[in-house]
Amino acid sequence: MNSIAAIPEEIINLFDKSNVPLSLASAGNDKPLIATNKKFCELTGYDNSEIIGKNCRFLQGHYDNTEARKNIHQFLDGNFGLSIRQPLINVKADGTPFINLLYMSRLCDASGNTRFILASQFDISNTQTEKLAQYGIALGDxxxxxxxxxxxxxxxxxxxxxxxxxxxxxxxxxxxxxxxLQSARHIF
Ligand SMILES: Cc1cc2nc3c(=O)[nH]c(=O)nc-3n(C[C@H](O)[C@H](O)[C@H](O)COP(=O)(O)O)c2cc1C
Structure with missing residues (x-):
């Protein structure tokens, strides 16, 4: 049996105990989400059942995020470092835009092949420095x-x-x- 064909159940259990939004994608094909936790759903307003199997870019709505996506591509291609923290414009299920500080790191097998991508999301536009520091500690935990x-x-x-x-x-x-973004929304 290939012990890394599936993500261990214990990791999924830890997801829902976590105080921070977490998501996990398969490294194959178009990086479909295989797990998100309660905090992710609270942040984005989406239900697990609506988003599993989708690439997380759906959160970008019609925003282009050209520079941010370029950095993410470099990270996913292994040319950026071991992890990335990248702010980008996202939109909640109710249409509210926010700036998502996206953290991503790779989960690799013993041969160094990426099997999964772990990510965490944080609304950096509606926060203060102390809250971001607390989030950093909780994510590290x-x-x-x-x-x-x-x-x-x-x-x-x-x-x-x-x-x-x-x-x-x-x-x-x-x-x-x-x-x-908000003033642009008032104009249109
Ligand atoms: C596990 C995981 C979580 C992600 N979470 C987000 C997210 O919360 N918001 C977002 O805009 N993009 C997120 N992304 C990045 C997009 O899925 C995608 O990789 C990015 O938009 C670049 O690819 P594209 O140019 O093909 O869209 C996530 C990717 C992975 C693998």
């Missing part, structure tokens, strides 16, 4: 719990969660971007 369970199943979780350098500037930029 979840990753610390997922990592050894994955390892037992022959899967290595790459990357670590470092404090976000210059988070005040990042939050300020996200708020500005959101304000621009």
């Amino acid at each position: 979840s990753i610390k719990k997922i990592s050894p369970i994955a390892y037992q199943a022959g899967i290595i979780l790459e990357g670590s969660i470092a404090a976000i350098a210059n988070s005040t500037a990042m939050i300020a930029q996200a708020k500005l971007t959101l304000a621009d």
Whole structure:
């Protein structure tokens, strides 16, 4: 039996105990979502049943996110580093835009082949520096719990969660971007 054909059940169980939004995609084909947790559904307004099997780009609505997607492609192609933190414009199920600070890291087998992608989402446009720092700690905590369970199943979780350098500037930029989007919505 190939022990890494499926994601261990314990990891899925940890997902719902986590205090942060989490999502997991298969590394194959178009990276379909195979799991999301309650916090992800609370943040985005989507129900698990509507989104499993879809690529998470549906959250971008009609926004282009050209630069952000370029960085994500580089990460997914293995040319960016072990993990990525990338802000991009997303839209909740009710149509509300927000700036999603997307964290992603790869789950690899012993030969170094990427099997799954783990991601976490955070609404950086409606937050303060302390809240982002708390989120960073909670995400690190979840990753610390997922990592050894994955390892037992022959899967290595790459990357670590470092404090976000210059988070005040990042939050300020996200708020500005959101304000621009909102004023554009008033015009049309
Ligand atoms: C596990 C996982 C979670 C993701 N979560 C998000 C997300 O919350 N929001 C988003 O806009 N893109 C997310 N993405 C990125 C998109 O799925 C996609 O990779 C990105 O838009 C670049 O590909 P594209 O140019 O083909 O759309 C996620 C990807 C993966 C693999």
